[in-house]
Amino acid sequence: MLKFVARRLLLLVPILFGLSVLLFVWLRALPGGPAQALLGERATADSVARIEALYGLNEPWYVQYWKFVSSAIQLDFGNSARTNRPVTEEMARTFPATFELAIAALIFAVGIGIPLGYYAAKKYGTWLDNVSVSGSLLGVAVPVFFLAYILKYVFSVQLGWFPTQGRQDPRIDADHPTGLYVLDGLITGNLEASWDAIMHLVLPAIALGAIPLAIIVRITRASVLDVVHEDYVRTAEAKGLWERTITRRHVLRNALLPVVTVIGLQAGLLFSGAILTETVFAFDGVGRFIAEAISNRDYAVLQGFILVIAAMYVVVNLLVDVSYGLIDPRVRVR
């Protein structure tokens, strides 16, 4: 088990190395550069050269890469060209925000997706089944950006049920020891802040969770439909067990195995989905920060953030594989 985890973590080294080279080359192949972006239209050849010298951008790319790698190993990703603050500081601010949003989106997607998929399979061929299947098709097909705008327009702007943007009402004076605002409110005993943070999360979480929800519904439904025809479910029926027991112990425990894999994959993808959602809801997280960094050619931010996200993706997948081993005795890793 430990060996398995260590082996997988070791895999991170070549993955991150390859990714960092690609990123480096890709960023520098983008038209324009940080100096251009900073100076805007008034950029002259002179001023661009000055800025480039300041950030060491005039050196050959392999020299720049070497400098980047040697400091990145010490978890120093340089300073943001836009905010002029250390990239690690920006991470400490934005990652908890997106992490909280991703958790909320997952709770939404899993909490609704598994029961809905299960009942769709149970009511196979009925209207509930048809609605959830076509609904989940729609969920995958509607662009996140569009969905986010619609949600915001209808439920925030028109109906006023939810705040339109941000993570916390600025009038609320709250401490944020962890950066996870809902948790912070609970820790500091400021329930109003917690509730406010939740209200700020609802719409972005729905927008971000829509695609995972649709996929989870479909996978759960298909998987349950497979499992209910398995011989061991018939055995359970032959024992006269209560339907409740059969569902939980014999159907769901098996049917959820593929769903766990899908949840893991989707969890890793939430960070990229967050770029659009956070932009629409002006949610101060990783996604929005990256989006701004791209338009500003903020090399340091992009390099640091994307590498950390990639590392997290690998770790999340590792967690999924390990948990898979815990729930399926047949693949228990040695």
Next chain:
Amino acid sequence: MTNSEPLLDVRDLSVTFTRKGGPSVRAVDGVSFTVRPGETVGLVGESGSGKSVTSLAVMGLLPRRGVQVGGQVAFDDDDLLTLPRDRMRDIRGRDIAMVFQDPMSSLNPVVPIGIQVTEVLERHQDLKGDTARAAAEDLLSRVGIPDPARRLKEYPHQLSGGMRQRALIAMALACRPRLLIADEPTTALDVTIQAQIIELLKELVQDTGASLVMITHDLGVVAGLCDTVHVMYSGRIVESAGRRELFAQPRHPYTGGLLASVPRLDAPRGAPLHPIPGSPTDVLRWSRGCAFAPRCPNRIEPCTDGPPPLESIGGRSLRCLNPLTETEEVATR
């Protein structure tokens, strides 16, 4: 065999599968038989003859949609076919239990054996915790599983096929059912294991006094086990008789064919086997005549005029217009 009231009385059972956009299939067609307390009844026939569907109908385990079931299945004073589903759940596993064909797929792969045994005890006998575990251990050792305490903690994939079937038998017998239905319990197993499992079933049934319905396509299994035998063909019973009478003198040409195709230990080496010519898919609809007619060596003109009736002759039931006589039966050997 005793002469007491039957424990199970299946009357005119028929099962029709209705498929959307396809012809409906009548898998079981007017099947009647009884099982007395302590009796062992064999249900024999080739693949597709409706043996499994019959047993599933008795258990109330047929799919709820796309199936039409007719007739009566009397057990105690209840008709199992019209019993409310929760009452049926109480009976299944407690009064009537079933062992299925494939032990590899009949156990839940992600649940320890122990829980799969104790869950029946919890459900029907209100045993819990250590009491249930002790009872489960006891059950496993009774079906010949060594080191039961360890096995209870293991998962199905850690057990061999024979061990799994033993575990499934333990689960079926956990609540001392009065009727056990075994649907080809040895087909998926090695030949050497097959005999052991049959022997085990025989012993357990004798010990507990339970009745047994043994479903098989192997007359060899029937010979060593059953009191009464029903031979099914294409959804109908074509011959019912006591084991001795049936083996001494099969009357239906299909029964004769089945018997002739059983390898005999007393036959000289290299003696030819006599498989029934044709395939079970080569059938006539019962409404148009005897379903076996296309493959039957004894076929006569009226066989294809209409369905032959089930008639009682000399203590047995027979559905044949031109049955085998003693000399003919000897000739097929």
